[in-house]
Amino acid sequence: MINNEDLLKEISSQQLQELSDINATGEINQSVIDDASEDAISFIESFIVIPVSPTPLLKKIVVDLTIYELKRKNEFLSDEDKELKKECEAYLLKMSNGRLKTEITSTSTASVDEMHNNFAFRHKNRRRVNTEGFR
Numbered sequence: 765m766i767n768n769e770d771l772l773k774e775i776s777s778q779q780l781q782e783l784s785d786i787n788a789t790g791e792i793n794q795s796v797i798d799d800a801s802e803d804a805i806s807f808i809e810s811f812i813v814i815p816v817s818p819t820p821l822l823k824k825i826v827v828d829l830t831i832y833e834l835k836r837k838n839e840f841l842s843d844e845d846k847e848l849k850k851e852c853e854a855y856l857l858k859m860s861n862g863r864l865k866t867e868i869t870s871t872s873t874a875s876v877d878e879m880h881n882n883f884a885f886r887h888k889n890r891r892r893v894n895t896e897g898f899r
Contacts, residue, residue, distance in 0.1 A: 765818065766801060768792070770827050783834040797830070800837065804829035811856040815867035822859070822866055825852045 784793040835841050858864040
């Protein structure tokens with residue numbers, strides 16, 4: 765659902781390396797990142813079903829919770845991180861209640877003939893009003 769590029773939008777590559785390098789090899793440990801991401805997704809799935817095409821907000825929540833899990837595993841949690849998790853939980857509750865969208869739906873665009881492109885809408889079954897007898 766997310767990749768390292770998504771994480772690097774929120775934290776630096778050095779921070780990602782420090783949080784994932786539990787064996788002190790000096791390199792990014794992808795299995796630790798994947799494990800943290802799976803923990804974050806499991807947490808989210810306790811609220812909602814993860815859609816095929818998630819909204820940017822849902823992807824941001826996954827990124828934030830993955831970083832939270834990486835920090836938790838390294839015991840680097842701060843009060844700001846705990847507040848961020850509470851915010852994510854609030855968003856997930858709104859998504860579970862249907863107040864926030866979880867999936868990007870394709871939007872259809874209406875097509876209008878070029879002859880009538882200056883109108884906001886077009887009547888389909890035009891019936892002329894009989895104005896005989898008026899004034």
